Amino acid sequence: MRSxxxxxxxxxxxxxxxxxxxxxxxPRRTGGDLxxxxxxxxxxxxxxxxxxxxxxxxxxxxxxxxxxMTAIRRIDxxxxxxxxxxxxxxxxxxxxxxxxxxxxxxxxxxxxxVFPSYRDNGVAYCRGVEPTDLVRAWRGNASSGxxxxxxxxxxxxxxxxxxxxxxxxxxxGIQHDGxxxxxxxxxxxxxxxxxxxxxxxxxxxxxxxxxVFICQNNHWAISEPVRIQSHIQIADRASGFGIPxxxxxxxxxxxVLAVTRIALDRARKGGGPTFIEAVTYRMxxxxxxxxxxxxxxxxxxxxxxxxxxxxxxxxxxxxxxxLTEEVEARTQAKADExxxxxxxxxxxxxxxxxxxxxxxVYSTPNSWIERQKDHYSRYLESFSGSTQEGAL
Amino acid sequence: xxxxxxxxxxxxxxxxSLENDPKVVLMGEDIGALGGVFRVTDGLQKDFGKHxxxxxxxxxxxxxxxxxxxxxxxxxxxxxxxxxxFIYPAFDQIVSQVAKMHYRTQGRVKMPITIRVPFGGGIGxxxxxxxxxxxxFTHTSxxxxxxxxxxxxxxxxxxxxxxxxxxxxxxxxxxxxxxKGEVDETADLSTALSMExxxxxxxxxDVTLVTYGPLVKTANDAAMAAADEGVSVEVIDLxxxxxxxxxxxxxxVRKTGRLxxxxxxxxxxxxxxxxxxSITERCFNYLESAPVRITGFDIPYPYSKLEMHHLPDxxxxxxxxxxxxGRGNSLSGLEG
Numbered sequence: 187m188r189s190x191x192x193x194x195x196x197x198x199x200x201x202x203x204x205x206x207x208x209x210x211x212x213p214r215r216t217g218g219d220l221x222x223x224x225x226x227x228x229x230x231x232x233x234x235x236x237x238x239x240x241x242x243x244x245x246x247x248x249x250x251x252x253x254x255m256t257a258i259r260r261i262d263x264x265x266x267x268x269x270x271x272x273x274x275x276x277x278x279x280x281x282x283x284x285x286x287x288x289x290x291x292x293x294x295x296x297x298x299x300v301f302p303s304y305r306d307n308g309v310a311y312c313r314g315v316e317p318t319d320l321v322r323a324w325r326g327n328a329s330s331g332x333x334x335x336x337x338x339x340x341x342x343x344x345x346x347x348x349x350x351x352x353x354x355x356x357x358x359g360i361q362h363d364g365x366x367x368x369x370x371x372x373x374x375x376x377x378x379x380x381x382x383x384x385x386x387x388x389x390x391x392x393x394x395x396x397x398v399f400i401c402q403n404n405h406w407a408i409s410e411p412v413r414i415q416s417h418i419q420i421a422d423r424a425s426g427f428g429i430p431x432x433x434x435x436x437x438x439x440x441x442v443l444a445v446t447r448i449a450l451d452r453a454r455k456g457g458g459p460t461f462i463e464a465v466t467y468r469m470x471x472x473x474x475x476x477x478x479x480x481x482x483x484x485x486x487x488x489x490x491x492x493x494x495x496x497x498x499x500x501x502x503x504x505x506x507x508x509l510t511e512e513v514e515a516r517t518q519a520k521a522d523e524x525x526x527x528x529x530x531x532x533x534x535x536x537x538x539x540x541x542x543x544x545x546x547v548y549s550t551p552n553s554w555i556e557r558q559k560d561h562y563s564r565y566l567e568s569f570s571g572s573t574q575e576g577a578l
Numbered sequence: 579x580x581x582x583x584x585x586x587x588x589x590x591x592x593x594x595s596l597e598n599d600p601k602v603v604l605m606g607e608d609i610g611a612l613g614g615v616f617r618v619t620d621g622l623q624k625d626f627g628k629h630x631x632x633x634x635x636x637x638x639x640x641x642x643x644x645x646x647x648x649x650x651x652x653x654x655x656x657x658x659x660x661x662x663x664f665i666y667p668a669f670d671q672i673v674s675q676v677a678k679m680h681y682r683t684q685g686r687v688k689m690p691i692t693i694r695v696p697f698g699g700g701i702g703x704x705x706x707x708x709x710x711x712x713x714x715f716t717h718t719s720x721x722x723x724x725x726x727x728x729x730x731x732x733x734x735x736x737x738x739x740x741x742x743x744x745x746x747x748x749x750x751x752x753x754x755x756x757x758k759g760e761v762d763e764t765a766d767l768s769t770a771l772s773m774e775x776x777x778x779x780x781x782x783x784d785v786t787l788v789t790y791g792p793l794v795k796t797a798n799d800a801a802m803a804a805a806d807e808g809v810s811v812e813v814i815d816l817x818x819x820x821x822x823x824x825x826x827x828x829x830x831v832r833k834t835g836r837l838x839x840x841x842x843x844x845x846x847x848x849x850x851x852x853x854x855x856s857i858t859e860r861c862f863n864y865l866e867s868a869p870v871r872i873t874g875f876d877i878p879y880p881y882s883k884l885e886m887h888h889l890p891d892x893x894x895x896x897x898x899x900x901x902x903x904g905r906g907n908s909l910s911g912l913e914g
Contacts, residue, residue, distance in 0.1 A: 246695055301647075329682045340650065341683055345674050351640055352675070355647020362603070362653070369647070381667075385640035392635050546685040547719055551741040553774065553823040
């Protein structure tokens with residue numbers, strides 16, 4: 187289905203069996219410490235525990251993470267441009283959150299199931315969703331862009347935090363089935379104030395469901411800074427529910443990969459839910475309809491630009507002598523390709539037919555819908571033969 | 579055939595669904611060891627295990643939200659909302675997720691979720707325990723809404739609801755839980771009347787009286803009382819509130835020319851309004867008089883010493899029948 191070279195299995199199995207304590211002994215909370223394996227300057231920081239979870243990552247895989255992050259940033263840029271050109275109605279940029287999404291997304295196994303928010307296009311990319319399908323709903327051509335069962339990722343969720351309950355229920359189903367896959371909920375810092383996210387943690391803890399909560403704390407819920415949502419670090423909330431948590435540098439792809447693997451491993455082994463706070467930053471607007479200059483300081487953006495997730499990995503690759511011309515060219519070519527595919531897909535996307543309105547409201551025929559569809563279809567037919575084209 | 583109470587009939591239907599389909603899972607508050615506050619799920623956890631009859635934490639939004647996730651995984655959750663007035667915390671999950679998921683995913687993800695709601699008044703309860711919130715849900719596209727009025731339908735329709743690939747709200751008239759009726763537990767679901775269909779429960783020729791759930795019994799009693807006065811009332815049990823079987827109601831009104839609708843829920847914006855409007859659109863020329871609504875008032879459900887004034891009873895319904903017939907009634911002189 188897609189590249190899953192970085193999942194926690196099978197490469198990690200030998201390690202895990204010889205170090206059974208690691209997942210169980212993983213801190214209930216990493217304290218105030220932010221898990222970080224790459225500094226903002228691109229230096230590899232060693233850590234006695236978390237290093238073990240990425241020790242199998244090869245140079246080639248590091249380059250592949252760089253390629254993924256570059257590709258989704260390019261999709262993001264292209265989608266924003268398409269919106270400005272009137273081809274998309276709206277777009278929610280993920281600029282700045284590439285490491286959080288690729289680091290976690292690439293840790294998943296094919297049979298894991300993701301419940302994303304609307305900004306998790308990088309995760310969807312990891313699940314093999316085509317760039318064109320990422321924007322179908324944002325163009326208004328469909329209510330969603332992909333088949334959840336083909337990619338094992340639900341369609342994007344717009345109601346804030348709602349999907350955390352769906353992930354928990356799905357995880358309860360995994361449990362009933364006796365499977366060792368994991369459900370993963372993605373949401374933001376704003377969502378942690380929603381009742382649904384809190385209820386999801388109650389249920390997940392109560393049933394010890396194999397679910398991982400990944401909160402990308404990007405510091406802004408449209409115009410509201412994270413301090414309006416929480417007086418304590420968001421990761422610290424989890425302990426109140428009896429859920430172990432980790433706070434990770436969300437702009438460090440390697441650290442995100444490590445903590446996600448730990449959480450997935452715990453869930454697979456029956457250890458229940460884990461909460462991850464990935465501390466990152468929404469460098470762009472909430473959506474293309476938003477104007478962040480009205481509510482946030484340009485200096486703040488500059489500070490975070492210095493911690494850019496892609497620049498950071500690039501610096502590490504350079505230090506390691508991996509940033510060859512060939513790697514740069516390959517990365518660029520991939521980004522060009524996805525952008526080209528996206529643009530062509532959008533421009534050539536056929537408009538839906540008027541009577542598609544009535545499709546799939548129910549899975550079986552419904553007398554109310556059938557009657558209204560029949561009447562509207564007659565109405566449309568009444569124009570045929572006049573100046574307007576028959577719309578059917 | 580066996581004689582069962584309403585509650586036992588639902589229990590038997592749930593049991594049958596649990597036996598027939600391993601993907602059926604019951605979820606709710608106090609439905610396990612206690613068997614539900616009305617004992618509707620009595621004995622099911624003991625026989626099917628805690629993994630299939632799940633006592634959940636007290637969070638209605640989460641009961642429905644996790645049911646969405648289970649449905650995503652291929653399960654058929656049956657959620658119990660303990661009382662009508664406790665459904666509102668789950669409103670967002672029902673309206674924004676359960677109802678829209680099939681449409682949102684272009685038919686790829688089905689939501690075969692049944693939401694059981696004990697509803698209606700008449701049992702002397704405190705606030706939030708006697709409401710009739712069905713119109714909130716009949717106004718929401720993507721949901722099927724049904725209400726049962728007798729043990730046989732309760733038994734059959736709970737199974738039809740669970741077998742449906744669409745989400746179904748199943749409204750149970752709690753004041754009828756202890757009523758007994760004959761139930762054929764061998765009845766074949768495939769030949770049973772579709773849950774979308776209404777049923778004429780008392781045939782008549784002068785007035786069509788449309789109702790559902792707890793008031794079907796009251797309406798039948800009213801029809802008997804009217805017969806004593808020589809008025810022939812046709813009582814229709816809607817059974818399905820969304821969609822409504824309008825062809826059946828229309829056929830009756832074409833025959834009688836008069837329409838009375840009664841429900842416990844408040845009047846304005848309620849099902850009675852929808853039925854009156856739709857029937858007027860469909861067969862205006864057959865109506866001999868304006869449709870009449872006999873309903874709960876547009877007030878919060880009252881404290882229990884006053885509920886008998888709020889709930890339509892036999893006499894108020896008969897008063898409505900008189901209005902439809904243009905006979906002397908409590909509003910004589912006010913019409914027009």
